[in-house]
Amino acid sequence: MSALDDPLLLRKVLTAFAARLDGKTAAASVFRRKRAIFHNSLEFAVEARRLDVNPLPQVQWSLPKTVEQVDPGSVVNPRQARQLLDAVGEQGDRGKHLRAFFGCLYHAGLRPGEAVWLRRENCELPLEGWGALYLDGSRPRVGSSWTDSGTAHDQRGLKWRPEKEVRHVPIPPVLVTMLREHLETYGTAPDGRLFRTTRGGLVQESGYGEVWARARMAAFGPAPQPHRLGARPYDLRHACVSMWLNSGVDPVEAARRAGHTVAVLLKVYAKCLHGATAMANARIDEALKNWG
Template identity: 90%
Template sequence: MAHTFKVRVWAVRQRKDRGQSSAELRWKVGDTPHSQTFRTKTLADGRRAELLTAVNNGERFDEATGLPLSELRKLNDVSWYQHARDYIEMKWPCAPAKTRTTLAEAMASATPALVSTRRGMPEARQLRRALYSWAFNLNRWTEDPPADVQRTLEWVERHAVPMSALDDPLLLRKVLTAFTVRLDGKPAAASVVRRKRAIFHNALGFAVEARRLDVNPLPQVQWSIPNPVEQVDPGAVVNPRQARRLLEAVSEQGDRGKHLRAFFGCLYHAGLRPGEAVWLRRENCELPLEGWGTLHLDGSRPRVGSSWTDSGTAHDQRGLKWRPEKDVRHVPIPPGFVTMLREHLETYGAAPDGRLFRTARGGLVQESGYGEVWARARKAALGPEQQASPLGARPYDLRHACVSLWLNSGVDPVEVARRAGHTVAVLLKVYAKCLDGATAMANARIDEALKNWG
């Protein structure tokens, strides 16, 4: 129910029931009547005086309980640490595993700033590990933590500030400042700061919902959120010639490299995210003998760690990113890549569950495994100067190169966004980057135009 200033308090009335006398205090908050019975009129008058004092002080009352908000907050007051755990428990069931890690990271960053003293505070890395891996990981709440983790969490529990203290803007500013610094003392990425601030704001909103705060106090803090650099570095985007050489170099990295060539091809030729390529199955592939084919993507298996997933496996089982569950994204693929996938299936077949790519033991492809192959291939394919640059530094840069190629080829941004699994706004903001060498081509065209005008 709502909070209101509309309060009426009546005089205490005496009652006698079965020979027992009592005093009844009645008051009304909004349209909701409330009453409380006391053994003596003196006690009832005392309580009536408290309610009238709250009214005269201009306090709002809670219509559901009939209490002044100051009293309600005291009744519901818990420590920030307990509230943060309640927040994690509330968010956990519907959150993908990757989101769970970001929630835990934000809570682990905020909590050290929300303690009453720094005396005896555990070392920063130990504190962060205990909070992130244990306090805010619901899957581990039934486990017994190591002794050092237990001592750390007991210290936090003893010294965490009450939720009522979060009405102080200066205390909130300490939290926001903590978001801007990494454990190593270096500035945190602007996008990370924004994400943590958004999660913290949501946690305080949950406190309002749980009647632990009257209003969300965070908007009161005059604090500028850093503008994140969300755009892809153009220097990281390989051109088609470089991409071909890199894929050839992948196939030269032993048996594992030969097996993963088509995996990296999925990132470059179809714009798949690594987690989507990990879960690509034979049934998702339409591979005609001639012409263009299509990948019908219906899921992803990003690796987040076994302690964060419901299944206990390292890879989370989820649908497509930013899509409704069971949604399918249809991505056309060029004839050359169709041939590459057909050759891959002819050579390696598919796993029992239909996956095109797997480890030697049949498991899901690991980031560490394909990352190692990519690092060796990059060293073999690029010169020393390019190796020292961000050009194709990560496998994910192949996806950036794919989307950039589509855009630079003149494909409608709406169609590019559909294929890449993004909104048009995000696409143009993040992925519309120049290919390596495309700047020189653009400059040449401008020079030619200027010459034509004499």
Template identity: 80%
Template sequence: MGKTYDVRIWAVRQRKDRGQSSAELRWRVGNTPHSQTFSTKTLADGRRAELLTAVNNGEPFDEATGLPLRELRERNDVSWYRHARDYIEMKWPTSPAKTRTTLADAMATATPALVSTRRGMPDTMELRHALYGWAFNCNRWTEEPPAAVARTLAWVERNTLPVSALDDPLVIRKVLTAFTLRLDGAKAAPSTFKRKRAIFHNALGFAVEARRLPHNPLTQVQWAVPPAVDEVDPGCVVNPRQARALLEAVAEQGARGQHLKAFFGCLYHAGMRPAEAVWLRRENCDLPLSGWGTLHLDGSRPRVGRGWTDSGAPHDTRGLKWRPEKEIRHVPIPPEFTAMLREHLDTYGTASDGRLFRTLRGGIVQESGYGEVWARARKQALTPQQYASPLAARPYDLRHACVSLWLNSGVDPVEVARRAGHSVAVLLKVYAKCLDGATAMANARIDEALSRWS
């Protein structure tokens, strides 16, 4: 069943039920009959006139309910705040914890732009805290919010526009403008805008599905989406000599640094994401006494926060990124790194669950901890000019360096994509960058080729 223009309305007929007279209005929408009983014929005739007016105006009807779609939408109309919570509730069960945070972020950005008045409006940070931390976090809905949060959400609930108001392109434009700004008023990154716009588009699609909007109004707005910079900055990619120096500098940062040397080695030699490295267990490692080894990666543990996971743990339980839940990624690792992992296991053993890397208390390695070690190692290993540049500014840049090394070594892009856990299209768009100093190497090869023809 769906919408149709095939509508037939019969004349009102009088009925006597249990000694009382009533008036019955009958009509058919598509192949589905409908009827409604009124206490008087006058009321029935008035309703019949409303339906006839809708037919004469060329309005579509909903076959399931028998109502004109315009009227059905008016009956289903709710505030944007109510709809946004319905949307979050719909997406929550099937969304990973990290995705939940991005959904809440987008809704918390859109909602302040969809209010009917700014009189009495809480300040930006109060709104952000209440919307992101409470209104759009299903895990908090069973808790009693603080008084300040409750007041803020009560104001939002009273003053947000109805969903039907979003059929106005000028209202949609206000939301898109909000997506271009950060909380401090600075310009948001193009990738942030695109992510929030995509979520907003999906939320409007849910409004169409719930028959709260006739169509998705986002397509009516002429808005040039800024191009996102998806490519890796070549300036952040270290060469093998620099990578070795950084790993040695990590090991010189005390006991924690010595423990984390192999952790950073996972990022550089195996192209692992940090969330994959923190979950590397002994059972994932095939480490022969000599030659190449293999890592069999089967999951990750990204840190999201206790408030967003189903378990209440700060790390979410995830499979490999962008892969089916139980898929395993087999990554060959060079002898140099195979020996490094063997040495790490001989020295530190494993946690009770088999993890290679852990905190002093046996917990999962935290970004704050390995970030401090990396910052000190980077300052020690790089020249002042390199330290002031983006070169290896983040541990994640070691993964970029690894994939760039594979590509620049002539490895088939299909094989590189498989090892890195990417599609070939994403690989060539994002990672096909030069190593630090590779430009001079390329120029030397061109000089050599030209000299052969001189």
């Protein structure tokens, strides 16, 4: 531990954090995360009296800026979202089972880990009108090496929220119908989960990612250049929150439904839908005509 008092050694550590295994520069978010973990480890060393002070602030190293805004080129509009969800349902039995899973990401703004842990008791599904989801936890996949239980999915509460807090998310009739049909067809796992593998386990990212990739190909076809539109299932959540904001939903309400603070929401998610630029231009043209 005493070797960490050497600023030059710490600089070598930070240099290593900034590089990938293939020698290329790591993403800024990766570097910041590694540095934060290292900083917390040194703080614990001070607490355990293995170091007198945290030596990391002595190193003059500027943290790289991270890109925190959603890429507008990845956000689908409602018509494209319907295309994708329909294409998911056409990907065999697994696709039919996962259609409502992806529907939760798009129509309710759920994170994948929240949808993985969605249970029947979390769902209010009336015969008509809007329903609601009452989210009380998440099961993100982090790898068995990083969980206390040794399982691939971590057991967590809602992101950035106190333990056992419940988030209420109203859901539109289209998602209510989708979830009711899913329950009638597939039922639930023994613990009440809506979505599961063929063996009853937690839905795996590798499994639904494969279905998503095939659905994108079916919906959009091969692209002549890198195709960012809806590249990841998480982009459905971005599309959902962006649609709420562009539809005039109050940012405070949109942030509450998405499980964010208003500051984070406006900084990260307040992006135009794909194709919404033309709509904005038309509104500006109309305003100029009215004042002409």
